[in-house]
Amino acid sequence: MSRKLAAYLLAAATAIAVVIPMSTSASAASCVAGWSSGTVYTGGQTASHNGRNWAAKWWTQGETPGSSDVWADRGACDGGGTTPPPGNTCNAPNWVAGQFYRAGAIVKYTDGRYYIAEHDNPGYDPVISTWYWNPHTCGGTNPPQPGGFVVSESQFNQMFPSRNPFYTYAGLTAALSSYPGFANTGSDTIKRQEAAAFLANAYHETGGLVHIVEQNQNNYPHYCDPGQPYGCPAGQAAYYGRGPIQLSWNFNYKAAGDALGLPLLTNPWLVQQDPAVAWRTALWYWNTQRGPGTMTPHDAMINSRGFGETIRSINGSIECNGGNPAQVQSRVTRYQQFTSILGVSPGGNLYC
Structure with a gap:
């Protein structure tokens, strides 16, 4: 946050479960594609x-059918046939063993499912090398993660390929409990737009x-306002x-x-020592402060005022209205x- 912005301040989750009814038919049907512990299934x-046969009620990965209520029993199957594996249409190339892949690359595996590279790798098998690959759902319907956050860890890594290890995904998701309405209000589109807006501003x-x-560091001594009663x-x-x-x-x-x-106030170094604390302070500003704007960035996104209004609330006094296009x-x-x-x-009203 810029010093000029601070001067203006001085002056001024849960993913929706899809309920799948249990089968009432006693007749055996053909078995669908076999369950895989590394595959992401959505409702x-x-x-x-x-x-x-089993049907997922909501997002799941690694939970064995029959051992958790996330799966609805659809009845016995006779193995007489299979259906194509779940997933949306992706325009991705087939995975090739031994071919080099950059982080963020999406491939179609031999079982018909899609995977995204979390790290650069020389063509490791996506099913075996789970540290290098994550299951990927195409077509804009990636499922919310456990706990309700709409950004998966693989997507987070794709957004910040050169990030400092201090800024962990775990720290971010741990911080969400401080503001449960963040990226968890309104439609699924609004939730994802708000998460993207917050992370885009953090990137900048x-x-x-x-x-x-x-x-x-020359600015460091200037951020103390001795006129405050607590000094x-x-x-x-x-x-x-x-x-x-x-x-x-x-x-602040x-x-x-x-x-x-x-x-x-007495230990500001916590913000640079604890990843969750760092993320919590960012969410505090996003959800409660309007800066030189007219509303908080959170309110701007959930009320469809557009990304441009978040810029105005964060640094609008310097950047908006032609200040720094x-x-x-x-x-x-x-x-x-x-x-x-x-x-x-991205929606409309992108500029301020």
Whole structure:
């Protein structure tokens, strides 16, 4: 967060379950494609296991049919035939053993399912090398992850291929509990657009989740407002920018700490030491602060005001209304890339 933005401030989950009714027919049907522990199944998709057909009620991976209520028993099957494996149409090439693949590459495996490379690899088998590959659903309907977040870990890695290891996916998902309405309000499209908007702005603020702290150390002593009744107990130069939205100034650390139940005023270093805390401070700003704008970034997205309004709330005093069109374009371009990864349209009102 820029110092000029801070001056303006001073002045101013759950995925929906698809219920599949249990079969009432006693007759044996043909077995569908066999269940695979490494495959992602969404509500309504089927698999056979131990001589019975099963239907997934909601998103699942690695849960054996019959051992969890995520699967509905569709009755005995006789193995007389199979149906094509579940999944949407992808325009992806067939996987080739021994061919080099970059992270983010999508391939069609020999079983007809699709996989996305999480890491560069020299053609490892997607079913065997699960660290290098993740199951992938094409066509813009990637299932929400456990806990309700609409961005999978593989998509997160695709968005931030050069990120600092400090910015973990686990830290982000752990932080979601502080603001359960984030990326979990409205339609599935709105949820994905909000997640893309938040992550696109975080990308811009941190150079792709590379920088944990503000790089210009000459600014550090300027983020203490001694006029506040609580002063700057951690030291005058302690409240520099940190985290995905670069939280700065003593009054912002005080407000974020109070909201999150964390001692950030006296220990601002927590934001650069704990990934979940860093993400929580970014979500605090996103969901509760409007900056130089007229609404919070969260409200802008769930009320279909557009990505441009999130820019206005984060750094609109410097970038919007022609202030710095190149910076605005940088944010918009990243947002468009992230919505593409999540399989949704970016919507309108992209600029501010």
